[in-house]
Amino acid sequence: MTAGGSGRDTASGHLPVMYRQCLEALQVKPEGTYLDGTFGRGGHARGVLELLGPGGRLLVMDKDPEAIAVAGREFGADPRVVIFRGSFAQLAQWEATAGGLDGVLFDLGVSSPQLDVAERGFSFGKDGPLDMRMDPESGESAAQWLSHASDKEIADVLWTYGEERMSRRIARAIVSRRVEQPITRTAQLADLIASVVPRGEQKIHPATRSFQAIRIFINRELADLEDGLVAAHARLKAGGRLAVISFHSLEDRIVKQFIARHAKAPPANRRMPVEIPFTPTLKAIGDARKADEAETASNPRARSAVLRVAEKLPEAA
Incomplete structure:
Protein backbone atom coordinates (compact mmCIF):
# COMPACT_ATOMS: atom_id res chain seq x y z
CA MET A 1 0.00 0.00 0.00
CA THR A 2 2.94 4.41 -0.44
CA ALA A 3 5.06 5.36 0.70
CA GLY A 4 5.06 2.14 2.13
CA GLY A 5 4.16 -0.74 -0.06
CA SER A 6 1.48 -3.12 1.10
CA GLY A 7 3.73 -4.33 3.73
CA ARG A 8 3.64 -8.10 3.89
CA ASP A 9 7.18 -9.29 4.01
CA THR A 10 8.62 -12.00 1.78
CA ALA A 11 11.46 -12.46 4.25
CA SER A 12 8.95 -13.73 6.81
CA GLY A 13 7.17 -15.95 4.33
CA HIS A 14 4.44 -13.50 3.32
CA LEU A 15 3.97 -11.75 0.01
CA PRO A 16 2.94 -8.14 -0.62
CA VAL A 17 -0.41 -7.42 -2.24
CA MET A 18 -0.72 -8.70 -5.83
CA TYR A 19 2.90 -9.83 -5.79
CA ARG A 20 2.68 -12.25 -8.72
CA GLN A 21 0.58 -9.90 -10.84
CA CYS A 22 3.01 -7.02 -10.30
CA LEU A 23 6.06 -9.03 -11.35
CA GLU A 24 4.22 -10.31 -14.42
CA ALA A 25 3.14 -6.75 -15.26
CA LEU A 26 6.66 -5.35 -15.03
CA GLN A 27 8.11 -8.01 -17.36
CA VAL A 28 11.46 -7.76 -15.60
CA LYS A 29 14.47 -8.05 -17.91
CA PRO A 30 17.68 -9.33 -16.29
CA GLU A 31 19.74 -6.31 -17.38
CA GLY A 32 17.00 -3.71 -16.95
CA THR A 33 16.63 -0.81 -14.52
CA TYR A 34 13.55 -0.80 -12.27
CA LEU A 35 12.24 1.59 -9.66
CA ASP A 36 10.14 0.65 -6.64
CA GLY A 37 8.79 4.00 -5.54
CA THR A 38 7.14 2.62 -2.38
CA PHE A 39 9.65 0.24 -0.80
CA GLY A 40 7.76 -0.41 2.44
CA ARG A 41 9.36 -3.57 3.74
CA GLY A 42 10.67 -4.63 0.34
CA GLY A 43 8.29 -7.38 -0.69
CA HIS A 44 7.96 -6.34 -4.32
CA ALA A 45 11.58 -5.16 -4.45
CA ARG A 46 12.85 -8.61 -3.46
CA GLY A 47 10.83 -10.15 -6.25
CA VAL A 48 12.29 -7.78 -8.83
CA LEU A 49 15.82 -8.30 -7.51
CA GLU A 50 15.50 -12.08 -7.82
CA LEU A 51 14.79 -11.64 -11.54
CA LEU A 52 17.68 -9.25 -12.21
CA GLY A 53 21.06 -10.35 -13.51
CA PRO A 54 24.47 -8.91 -12.56
CA GLY A 55 23.96 -5.94 -14.89
CA GLY A 56 20.47 -5.09 -13.69
CA ARG A 57 19.65 -2.23 -11.33
CA LEU A 58 16.97 -1.76 -8.70
CA LEU A 59 16.25 1.76 -7.48
CA VAL A 60 14.20 1.99 -4.30
CA MET A 61 12.50 5.01 -2.73
CA ASP A 62 10.35 5.68 0.31
CA LYS A 63 9.32 8.67 2.43
CA ASP A 64 9.44 6.61 5.60
CA PRO A 65 12.85 6.60 7.34
CA GLU A 66 12.06 3.21 8.90
CA ALA A 67 11.49 1.73 5.44
CA ILE A 68 14.74 3.22 4.20
CA ALA A 69 16.55 1.74 7.21
CA VAL A 70 15.19 -1.70 6.27
CA ALA A 71 16.30 -1.20 2.66
CA GLY A 72 19.79 -0.29 3.83
CA ARG A 73 20.09 -3.31 6.11
CA GLU A 74 18.77 -5.81 3.60
CA PHE A 75 19.96 -4.46 0.25
CA GLY A 76 22.69 -1.94 1.04
CA ALA A 77 25.50 -4.39 0.25
CA ASP A 78 24.07 -5.36 -3.15
CA ALA A 118 0.49 2.51 17.38
CA GLU A 119 3.14 5.21 17.71
CA ARG A 120 2.76 6.12 14.03
CA GLY A 121 -0.81 7.26 14.65
CA PHE A 122 -2.39 5.82 11.51
CA SER A 123 -4.84 3.40 13.11
CA PHE A 124 -7.86 4.21 15.26
CA GLY A 125 -7.72 0.58 16.43
CA LYS A 126 -4.53 1.20 18.40
CA ASP A 127 -4.20 4.19 20.70
CA GLY A 128 -1.13 6.27 20.00
CA PRO A 129 0.05 9.80 19.22
CA LEU A 130 -2.07 11.38 16.48
CA ASP A 131 0.75 11.75 13.96
CA MET A 132 -0.07 10.05 10.61
CA ARG A 133 3.03 11.35 8.81
CA MET A 134 4.74 8.83 6.53
CA ASP A 135 7.86 10.91 7.06
CA PRO A 136 7.64 11.81 10.77
CA GLU A 137 10.43 14.37 10.35
CA SER A 138 8.61 16.48 7.77
CA GLY A 139 5.56 18.71 7.89
CA GLU A 140 2.74 18.96 10.42
CA SER A 141 1.34 15.98 12.28
CA ALA A 142 -2.40 15.35 12.21
CA ALA A 143 -2.65 16.61 15.80
CA GLN A 144 -0.86 19.85 14.94
CA TRP A 145 -3.10 20.49 11.94
CA LEU A 146 -6.31 19.73 13.84
CA SER A 147 -5.22 22.14 16.59
CA HIS A 148 -5.57 25.18 14.31
CA ALA A 149 -7.57 24.29 11.18
CA SER A 150 -10.99 25.90 10.86
CA ASP A 151 -14.12 23.79 10.87
CA LYS A 152 -14.55 24.55 7.16
CA GLU A 153 -11.01 23.38 6.37
CA ILE A 154 -11.50 20.17 8.34
CA ALA A 155 -14.90 19.50 6.76
CA ASP A 156 -13.50 20.08 3.27
CA VAL A 157 -10.68 17.57 3.89
CA LEU A 158 -13.04 14.94 5.31
CA TRP A 159 -15.41 15.28 2.36
CA THR A 160 -12.80 15.61 -0.42
CA TYR A 161 -10.49 12.80 0.65
CA GLY A 162 -12.83 10.58 2.65
CA GLU A 163 -16.22 11.23 1.08
CA GLU A 164 -17.48 11.50 4.65
CA ARG A 165 -21.14 12.56 4.59
CA MET A 166 -21.00 13.77 8.20
CA SER A 167 -17.96 15.95 7.51
CA ARG A 168 -19.45 19.19 8.82
CA ARG A 169 -20.78 17.60 11.99
CA ILE A 170 -17.41 15.96 12.71
CA ALA A 171 -15.50 19.16 11.99
CA ARG A 172 -17.68 21.19 14.36
CA ALA A 173 -17.21 18.57 17.07
CA ILE A 174 -13.42 18.64 16.66
CA VAL A 175 -13.25 22.44 16.89
CA SER A 176 -15.55 22.45 19.91
CA ARG A 177 -13.64 19.70 21.74
CA ARG A 178 -10.19 21.17 21.20
CA VAL A 179 -11.24 24.27 23.15
CA GLU A 180 -11.69 22.04 26.19
CA GLN A 181 -8.78 19.68 25.55
CA PRO A 182 -6.15 19.25 22.81
CA ILE A 183 -6.80 16.25 20.55
CA THR A 184 -3.45 14.48 20.55
CA ARG A 185 -4.28 10.74 20.59
CA THR A 186 -5.83 8.47 17.97
CA ALA A 187 -8.30 7.04 20.50
CA GLN A 188 -9.44 10.57 21.40
CA LEU A 189 -10.24 11.40 17.80
CA ALA A 190 -11.84 8.03 17.05
CA ASP A 191 -14.07 8.20 20.14
CA LEU A 192 -15.06 11.79 19.37
CA ILE A 193 -16.07 10.88 15.81
CA ALA A 194 -17.97 7.81 16.99
CA SER A 195 -19.88 9.95 19.48
CA VAL A 196 -21.28 12.24 16.77
CA VAL A 197 -21.69 9.83 13.84
CA PRO A 198 -24.56 7.33 14.08
CA ARG A 199 -23.24 3.86 13.33
CA GLY A 200 -26.46 2.61 11.81
CA GLU A 201 -25.99 -0.49 9.69
CA GLN A 202 -22.53 0.37 8.38
CA LYS A 203 -19.93 -2.34 8.95
CA ILE A 204 -16.92 -0.05 9.14
CA HIS A 205 -15.94 2.01 12.20
CA PRO A 206 -17.40 5.54 12.08
CA ALA A 207 -13.87 7.02 12.09
CA THR A 208 -12.62 5.03 9.08
CA ARG A 209 -13.27 7.65 6.39
CA SER A 210 -12.09 10.55 8.54
CA PHE A 211 -8.79 8.87 9.41
CA GLN A 212 -8.24 8.06 5.74
CA ALA A 213 -9.00 11.62 4.69
CA ILE A 214 -6.72 13.24 7.26
CA ARG A 215 -3.88 10.85 6.41
CA ILE A 216 -4.16 11.57 2.67
CA PHE A 217 -4.20 15.31 3.33
CA ILE A 218 -1.30 15.33 5.80
CA ASN A 219 0.90 13.33 3.42
CA ARG A 220 -0.18 15.07 0.19
CA GLU A 221 -0.82 11.61 -1.22
CA LEU A 222 -2.96 12.56 -4.20
CA ALA A 223 -0.76 15.49 -5.21
CA ASP A 224 2.32 13.27 -4.92
CA LEU A 225 0.60 10.60 -7.02
CA GLU A 226 -0.15 13.08 -9.81
CA ASP A 227 3.44 14.35 -9.76
CA GLY A 228 4.83 10.83 -9.53
CA LEU A 229 2.89 9.63 -12.56
CA VAL A 230 4.20 12.55 -14.62
CA ALA A 231 7.75 11.83 -13.45
CA ALA A 232 7.47 8.10 -14.15
CA HIS A 233 6.13 8.79 -17.63
CA ALA A 234 9.09 11.09 -18.30
CA ARG A 235 11.68 8.56 -17.13
CA LEU A 236 10.26 5.37 -18.65
CA LYS A 237 12.05 4.03 -21.71
CA ALA A 238 10.07 2.88 -24.75
CA GLY A 239 8.63 -0.50 -23.84
CA GLY A 240 8.98 0.24 -20.13
CA ARG A 241 6.09 -0.66 -17.85
CA LEU A 242 4.25 1.39 -15.23
CA ALA A 243 2.39 -0.63 -12.57
CA VAL A 244 0.30 1.10 -9.91
CA ILE A 245 -1.66 -0.53 -7.08
CA SER A 246 -4.42 1.68 -5.65
CA PHE A 247 -6.56 1.05 -2.59
CA HIS A 248 -9.43 3.48 -2.97
CA SER A 249 -11.36 5.18 -5.74
CA LEU A 250 -9.70 8.59 -5.47
CA GLU A 251 -6.26 7.10 -6.21
CA ASP A 252 -7.53 4.72 -8.87
CA ARG A 253 -9.39 7.49 -10.68
CA ILE A 254 -6.19 9.55 -10.94
CA VAL A 255 -4.24 6.57 -12.32
CA LYS A 256 -6.99 5.57 -14.74
CA GLN A 257 -7.39 9.10 -16.09
CA PHE A 258 -3.63 9.60 -16.41
CA ILE A 259 -3.22 6.46 -18.50
CA ALA A 260 -6.25 7.30 -20.63
CA ARG A 261 -5.01 10.86 -21.21
CA HIS A 262 -1.77 9.54 -22.69
CA ALA A 263 -3.26 6.54 -24.47
CA LYS A 264 -6.42 7.88 -26.12
CA ALA A 265 -7.14 10.95 -28.19
CA PRO A 266 -9.53 13.36 -26.44
CA PRO A 267 -13.10 13.46 -27.78
CA ALA A 268 -13.51 15.59 -30.89
CA ASN A 269 -14.71 19.13 -30.28
CA ARG A 270 -16.89 20.43 -33.10
CA ARG A 271 -16.27 24.01 -31.96
CA MET A 272 -12.55 23.75 -32.63
CA PRO A 273 -11.77 25.02 -36.15
CA VAL A 274 -8.66 22.82 -36.41
CA GLU A 275 -8.34 19.31 -35.09
CA ILE A 276 -5.44 19.02 -32.66
CA PRO A 277 -3.18 16.08 -33.57
CA PHE A 278 -2.72 13.43 -30.89
CA THR A 279 0.14 10.96 -30.56
CA PRO A 280 -0.30 8.33 -27.82
CA THR A 281 2.66 7.85 -25.51
CA LEU A 282 1.21 5.09 -23.33
CA LYS A 283 -0.67 1.88 -24.00
CA ALA A 284 -2.95 0.45 -21.33
CA ILE A 285 -2.11 -3.21 -20.69
CA GLY A 286 -5.39 -4.97 -20.05
CA ASP A 287 -8.14 -3.81 -17.73
CA ALA A 288 -7.90 -3.02 -14.04
CA ARG A 289 -6.91 -6.13 -12.10
CA LYS A 290 -8.05 -7.26 -8.67
CA ALA A 291 -6.52 -9.64 -6.14
CA ASP A 292 -7.83 -13.19 -6.50
CA GLU A 293 -10.03 -14.98 -3.97
CA ALA A 294 -7.17 -16.93 -2.42
CA GLU A 295 -5.25 -13.73 -1.67
CA THR A 296 -8.21 -11.80 -0.30
CA ALA A 297 -9.08 -14.76 1.93
CA SER A 298 -5.60 -14.74 3.48
CA ASN A 299 -5.16 -10.95 3.48
CA PRO A 300 -8.34 -8.86 3.87
CA ARG A 301 -6.39 -5.67 3.07
CA ALA A 302 -6.05 -6.95 -0.52
CA ARG A 303 -9.81 -6.75 -1.13
CA SER A 304 -9.73 -3.13 -2.23
CA ALA A 305 -6.49 -3.37 -4.24
CA VAL A 306 -6.66 -2.41 -7.93
CA LEU A 307 -3.67 -2.83 -10.26
CA ARG A 308 -3.39 -0.81 -13.46
CA VAL A 309 -0.57 -1.30 -15.94
CA ALA A 310 0.62 0.78 -18.89
CA GLU A 311 3.52 0.55 -21.36
CA LYS A 312 5.53 3.49 -22.69
CA LEU A 313 5.29 3.72 -26.47
CA PRO A 314 8.22 4.63 -28.75
CA GLU A 315 8.37 8.25 -29.82
CA ALA A 316 6.97 8.93 -33.26
CA ALA A 317 9.64 9.26 -35.94
Missing part, protein backbone atom coordinates in the same frame (compact mmCIF):
# COMPACT_ATOMS: atom_id res chain seq x y z
CA PRO A 79 25.83 -3.35 -5.89
CA ARG A 80 22.71 -3.56 -8.07
CA VAL A 81 20.62 -1.59 -5.56
CA VAL A 82 20.49 2.20 -5.09
CA ILE A 83 18.45 3.69 -2.23
CA PHE A 84 16.85 7.15 -1.93
CA ARG A 85 14.75 8.58 0.88
CA GLY A 86 11.97 10.71 -0.47
CA SER A 87 8.62 10.73 -2.23
CA PHE A 88 8.27 9.12 -5.63
CA ALA A 89 7.01 12.52 -6.75
CA GLN A 90 10.72 13.43 -6.80
CA LEU A 91 11.86 10.47 -8.89
CA ALA A 92 12.68 12.50 -12.01
CA GLN A 93 14.94 14.73 -9.89
CA TRP A 94 16.94 11.72 -8.70
CA GLU A 95 20.10 11.43 -10.78
CA ALA A 96 19.95 7.62 -10.69
CA THR A 97 16.84 7.69 -12.92
CA ALA A 98 18.40 9.92 -15.58
CA GLY A 99 19.41 6.98 -17.79
CA GLY A 100 15.81 5.84 -18.09
CA LEU A 101 13.73 3.12 -16.48
CA ASP A 102 12.44 -0.20 -17.77
CA GLY A 103 9.77 -0.36 -15.11
CA VAL A 104 8.20 1.66 -12.29
CA LEU A 105 6.05 0.34 -9.45
CA PHE A 106 3.90 2.38 -7.06
CA ASP A 107 2.06 0.55 -4.27
CA LEU A 108 -0.06 3.32 -2.79
CA GLY A 109 -1.49 4.05 0.61
CA VAL A 110 -0.31 3.24 4.11
CA SER A 111 1.72 0.11 4.81
CA SER A 112 0.91 -2.71 7.20
CA PRO A 113 3.94 -1.90 9.41
CA GLN A 114 2.75 1.69 9.65
CA LEU A 115 -0.79 0.60 10.57
CA ASP A 116 0.43 -1.98 13.08
CA VAL A 117 2.65 0.39 15.09
